[in-house]
Amino acid sequence: MQSDPFDKTGRSNTRWQQSLLSREVRESRNRHRAAVLWFTGLSGAGKSTLAHATEKRLFELSCQTYVLDGDNVRHGLCGDLGFSVEDRSENLRRIGHVAKLFFDTGVIILSAFISPFSQDRAFVRRMIPAGRFIEIYCSTPLEVCESRDTKGLYLKARAGLIKDFTGVSAAYEPPTDPELIIDTQQQTIAASVEEIVVLLVKRNILQL
Amino acid sequence: MQSDPFDKTGRSNTRWQQSLLSREVRESRNRHRAAVLWFTGLSGAGKSTLAHATEKRLFELSCQTYVLDGDNVRHGLCGDLGFSVEDRSENLRRIGHVAKLFFDTGVIILSAFISPFSQDRAFVRRMIPAGRFIEIYCSTPLEVCESRDTKGLYLKARAGLIKDFTGVSAAYEPPTDPELIIDTQQQTIAASVEEIVVLLVKRNILQL
Structure with missing residues (x-):
């Protein structure tokens, strides 16, 4: 840096530094x-x-890469929020902004939340440039999810111990036009992963 | 993956995957x-x-690396917050959690916020493992900051147009034991940057 960034020209210096580390520069180093x-x-x-x-x-x-999920968000950033319609929306709003921050660093961010409402998902989609928001609808039917009940939550929800439980006592609005639909009852996780990788290559996000 | 992650053993599979991509694994690839x-x-x-x-x-x-600052946080993630004592604390709470998420991906995260209250900074410090939270106190005196007034904010604050403005109408609690003190009036930005790099090498965060 030639000039003192604190003089009258300092702010343009700062802007120049920021644009030098644009997402595109970061992406070119990451090679994806x-x-x-x-x-x-x-x-x-x-x-x-x-x-x-x-x-x-x-x-x-x-x-x-990085996965955002309940484990690392619900106890921290959104630890003050519950599961009402308003709180779910605020939860998704914050997660969307965090996803955007990671996106700006050139990362492939994977977010795994029920995100039951179309308008909340649409809000996040609008923040991300076209073609870079990949909505993957895990369409496994309710009865299969409930029979798995890996966390015992459906049992508690049916017993009335959990309020506003999606699929039981709260709505889920399926995506109308997702980039990918995966029913994990119909295909293995390994096959699903490869389907996602193929899509990312097709979308010019990855090169193999 | 050998087994079906949706059977009764599936949850341990998931945990195994998560630990495989621990921060340490990411760090070893990043080489810092x-x-x-x-x-x-x-x-x-x-x-x-x-x-x-x-x-x-x-x-x-x-x-x-990534910089978290007012530009990318105040308009997005914390766009619902003002500058009261409570809102400043909530602002810092969220930023702290986001910094922790980035930290978990192996990144060197740089956060640039006034963060005027000791207890808010201490809250973030407690979230980060010992030796990895580097508090850098930019100690430039108020009168110098005010004479720069690059954003015209001090003028507005003195005119009463901005409430709760740190240094004018709201308190700033200086760090008592920061890892580094830099007075940008006393040394150039380039020299300050090198001082930070030297500290990171000394702390075994970077290898040159």
């Missing part, structure tokens, strides 16, 4: 493009398992 | 350790300029 893979579906539909398995595969392909 | 560089100081003290200049240098050193 940034994207948001947004997994949506009922509890037990396989979102988190699929997101982590996909991340593992992308990591092996030398991608910069 | 994760850290949070927390710049604190008055408006105009040089936090953001210094953070971006440091990021540029770290990027040249092949580090994975």
Whole structure:
């Protein structure tokens, strides 16, 4: 830097620095493009398992990746929120902005939340450039999710111990035009991961 | 993956995947350790300029980095918050959690917020493993910051047009034991950046 960034020309210096580390510059070093893979579906539909398995595969392909899910968000950033319609929307609003921050660093971010409402998902989609928001609908039917009940939550919800439980006592609005639909009852996780990788290559996000 | 992750053993599979992509695994690929560089100081003290200049240098050193500042947080994730004591704390709480998420991906995250209250900074410090939270106090005196007034905010604050403005109508609690003190009036940005890099090497976060 030639000039003192604190003089009258300092602010343009700062802007120049910021644009030097644009998303495009970061992407060119990462050798893949940034994207948001947004997994949506009922509890037990396989979102988190699929997101982590996909991340593992992308990591092996030398991608910069990160999974946002209930484990790392609900207890921290959104620890003040419950599961009412308003709180779910605020939860998704914050997660959307965090996904955008990671996106800006050139990362492939995988988000695994029920995200039951179309308008909340649409809000996040609008924040991300066209072609980089990949909505993956985990369409596993309710009865299958409920029979899995890996966390015992459906049992509690049916017993009235959990309020506003999606699929039982709260609505889920299926995506009308997702980039991908995966029913984890119909195909293995490994096959689903490869389907996602193929889509990312087709969308010019990844090169194999 | 050998087994069906949706059977009764599926949850342990998921955990295994998560631990495979631990921060340590990400760090070993990045060839540097994760850290949070927390710049604190008055408006105009040089936090953001210094953070971006440091990021540029770290990027040249092949580090994975990202700057969190007012530009990308106040309009998005914390767009619902004002500048009251409560809102400032909630602002910092969220930023702290986002910094932690980035930290978990192995990134060197640089945060540039006034962050005027000791207890809010201490809250973030507690979230990050010992030795990885680097508090950098930009100690440029109020009168220097005010004379710079790059954003015209001090003028507005003195005119009573901005409420709760740190240094004018709201308190700033200086760090008592920061990892580094930089007075941007006393040394150039380039020298300050090198001082930070030297500290990161000393702390075993970077290897040159």
